[in-house]
Amino acid sequence: MTMRAKFKVTHVEQRGTAQDVSMTAVSDAPFDGDGNSDDNSFAKWTPGGELKMCITNPALVGALKEGEKYYLDFTLAPK
DSSP: OEEEEEEEEEEEEEETTEEEEEEEEOOOSSOOTTOOSGGGTTTTTOOOOEEEEEEOOTTTTTOSOTTOEEEEEEEOOOO
């Protein structure tokens, strides 16, 4: 099982040496009923989603910027 989602960074907050990042699922506006645009490839079937994470790795703090879009790839992890 694999799934690719497209998310946009909506908020970044610096907290000392860490960074809180919020993301939401991307959809095209107005929504294309056929889901043909890249921004609707995920939203056609899953029109909403949120992700929040705290980044503490010094090499990655500051890497994600508000307004940028990212693909998130999901694959089942072994137990």
